Amino acid sequence: MQQTNLTINGQEHALDADPRTTLLDALRNHIGLTGSKKGCDHGQCGACTVIVNGRRINSCLTLACMHDGDEITTVEGLGQPGNLSPLQSAFVAHDGYQCGYCTPGQICSATAMLQEAKDGWPSNVSDDLAKGQKLTDEEISERMSGNICRCAAYPNIVDAIREVAEGAEA
Amino acid sequence: MKPFTYARAADTPEAVREASGPSHDFIAGGTNLLDLMKLEVMAPDKLVDINRLDLKQISETEDGGLRIGALVTNSDCAADDRIRRDYPVLSRAILAGASGQLRNKATTGGNLCQRTRCYYFYDTAMPCNKREPGSGCQAIGGATRLHAIFGASDQCIATYPGDMAVAMSALDASVEIEGKDGASRTVPVRDFHRLPGDRPDKDNVLEDGELITAVTLPAPTGGRQSYRKVRDRASYAFALVSVAADIGMEDGKISHAALAFGGVAHKPWHKPELDALLTGKEPSDALFAEAADLLLAEAQGQGGNNFKILLLRRTLRAVLREATQMGETA
Numbered sequence: 001m002q003q004t005n006l007t008i009n010g011q012e013h014a015l016d017a018d019p020r021t022t023l024l025d026a027l028r029n030h031i032g033l034t035g036s037k038k039g040c041d042h043g044q045c046g047a048c049t050v051i052v053n054g055r056r057i058n059s060c061l062t063l064a065c066m067h068d069g070d071e072i073t074t075v076e077g078l079g080q081p082g083n084l085s086p087l088q089s090a091f092v093a094h095d096g097y098q099c100g101y102c103t104p105g106q107i108c109s110a111t112a113m114l115q116e117a118k119d120g121w122p123s124n125v126s127d128d129l130a131k132g133q134k135l136t137d138e139e140i141s142e143r144m145s146g147n148i149c150r151c152a153a154y155p156n157i158v159d160a161i162r163e164v165a166e167g168a169e170a
Numbered sequence: 171m172k173p174f175t176y177a178r179a180a181d182t183p184e185a186v187r188e189a190s191g192p193s194h195d196f197i198a199g200g201t202n203l204l205d206l207m208k209l210e211v212m213a214p215d216k217l218v219d220i221n222r223l224d225l226k227q228i229s230e231t232e233d234g235g236l237r238i239g240a241l242v243t244n245s246d247c248a249a250d251d252r253i254r255r256d257y258p259v260l261s262r263a264i265l266a267g268a269s270g271q272l273r274n275k276a277t278t279g280g281n282l283c284q285r286t287r288c289y290y291f292y293d294t295a296m297p298c299n300k301r302e303p304g305s306g307c308q309a310i311g312g313a314t315r316l317h318a319i320f321g322a323s324d325q326c327i328a329t330y331p332g333d334m335a336v337a338m339s340a341l342d343a344s345v346e347i348e349g350k351d352g353a354s355r356t357v358p359v360r361d362f363h364r365l366p367g368d369r370p371d372k373d374n375v376l377e378d379g380e381l382i383t384a385v386t387l388p389a390p391t392g393g394r395q396s397y398r399k400v401r402d403r404a405s406y407a408f409a410l411v412s413v414a415a416d417i418g419m420e421d422g423k424i425s426h427a428a429l430a431f432g433g434v435a436h437k438p439w440h441k442p443e444l445d446a447l448l449t450g451k452e453p454s455d456a457l458f459a460e461a462a463d464l465l466l467a468e469a470q471g472q473g474g475n476n477f478k479i480l481l482l483r484r485t486l487r488a489v490l491r492e493a494t495q496m497g498e499t500a
């Protein structure tokens with residue numbers, strides 16, 4: 001067993017678990033935060049995306065014990081009914097889902113992606129690598145390619161993200 | 171996943187000491203190792219977590235290059251202002267790989283050591299000389315869409331799947347390695363990965379316990395750099411073929427040429443004769459055809475990947491045209 005201290009959505013948790021426990025399984029099975037989803041368990045779908053120390057990662061491909069002292073934000077920590085984050089609201093307003101299974105990962109991913117864009121990170125479709133890419137639909141799709149939606153709600157997902165991106169720019 | 175013991179190393183000597191032993195592995199981002207451990211393709215009995223080591227900086231070297239620490243994430247490397255300005259082929263190659271989430275975790279050292287995506291390597295029900303030496307190679311005569319056209323052996327026809335190292339090969343970067351008792355050595359990226367030969371289980375030259383501490387880039391050549399990756403979907407897919415180029419132009423002639431190719435061999439493919447053929451010549455389609463002939467003379471399809479030969483010819487021509495046309499203004 002491995003002792004690990006995690007701060008999840010602002011709350012401290014002392015986890016005592018087999019070192020094989022992934023961060024995703026720790027969140028869902030040990031801590032009871034079932035918002036983060038297991039799609040593939042192999043880094044191929046993005047349903048398990050959470051934000052660790054400000055960065056989005058696949059929680060299925062990392063061990064909980066590697067995150068001693070880290071700050072983790074899951075979809076539950078972004079907002080709650082009655083107090084939704086801008087992206088959570090925009091996904092509701094634009095119907096950015098059908099079954100909803102990929103949605104928590106999409107929203108965590110998009111939250112951190114907007115910060116990456118704000119920090120001037122380029123993407124594979126950026127014409128030049130200089131700072132300050134405008135988030136065109138092509139940029140949004142490329143930057144969100146790590147989140148697969150089996151229902152193909154992509155047009156509405158992009159609409160929701162674009163609205164928040166433009167709101168943040170204005 | 172098989173059980174293992176977990177150790178967190180505080181510094182490089184401790185990491186090397188802890189990882190010495192046949193079934194001991196470093197874990198960095200974990201994005202390749204854990205994937206393979208879940209499938210029990212890899213089953214180390216000890217994991218040495220190196221994430222607390224002080225190898226997260228990109229610093230300038232005395233000869234005008236950059237030293238990228240082994241734990242610099244792919245995201246940080248691709249977004250670094252100096253790399254974007256002086257080594258755009260490296261930013262481009264990294265950004266063409268995996269996804270935003272994976273690049274946030276993937277490290278410089280781990281990316282170099284990522285293992286093949288051969289379907290049979292991943293399937294423990296199948297024979298595979300890389301996973302289980304002596305068991306055979308199910309890919310030969312099987313599904314070979316992802317497989318090598320250069321440097322394969324009768325024991326293994328797998329490819330090295332990564333993008334980052336292809337750019338590093340074109341840039342002629344070096345890998346800094348630390349071993350037992352503080353012994354260190356430097357290996358050119360071009361020599362870091364091996365051809366499969368009769369030891370397909372060995373992907374690269376690292377010996378037991380050896381740790382990659384950094385990758386150093388020589389001073390930029392001032393050439394025009396590009397990375398072109400062709401794949402089955404527009405994003406979040408491995409290369410079928412890729413071309414990394416650093417091409418300098420002077421007085422209408424190619425003054426510097428360095429090309430490396432991904433998705434085609436057990437290592438980033440680099441052919442010095444190709445760089446030499448282009449250097450000093452005026453760019454033309456005839457020259458580019460000659461270059462492709464030289465590159466592809468030893469290409470060998472496996473059936474399902476025969477298309478890569480023509481695809482590589484065309485991708486090379488496209489990259490050379492782009493690089494030399496833009497360079498003409500110099």
Ligand SMILES: Cc1cc2nc3c(=O)[nH]c(=O)nc-3n(C[C@H](O)[C@H](O)[C@H](O)COP(=O)(O)OP(=O)(O)OC[C@H]3O[C@@H](n4cnc5c(N)ncnc54)[C@H](O)[C@@H]3O)c2cc1C
Pocket residue numbers: 042043044195196197198199200201202203204205240266267268269272275276277278279280281282283284331332333334376380381382383406407408409
């Ligand atoms: C769905 C998916 C898609 C992907 N697509 C692409 C793609 O398009 N292009 C691409 O290039 N890659 C792609 N990748 C692979 C990804 O880039 C690698 O998984 C990643 O770079 C590995 O880095 P890591 O730090 O996570 O390595 P780890 O998983 O931690 O380690 C990998 C190996 O390297 C060893 N290692 C790690 N650090 C060191 C060190 N400092 N010294 C010695 N040995 C070390 C480990 O022991 C292990 O054997 C993809 C991965 C996934 C899951």
Ligand code: SF4
Pocket residue numbers: 286288289290291297298299300301306307308309310325326327328370
């Ligand atoms: S090509 Fe190499 S990795 Fe693939 S099955 Fe054959 S031996 Fe294994």
Ligand code: FES
Pocket residue numbers: 037038039040041042043044045046047048049058059060061
């Ligand atoms: S569950 Fe983690 S990427 Fe699919």
Ligand code: FES
Pocket residue numbers: 096097098099100101102103148149150151152153
């Ligand atoms: S809404 Fe069903 S998978 Fe995306």
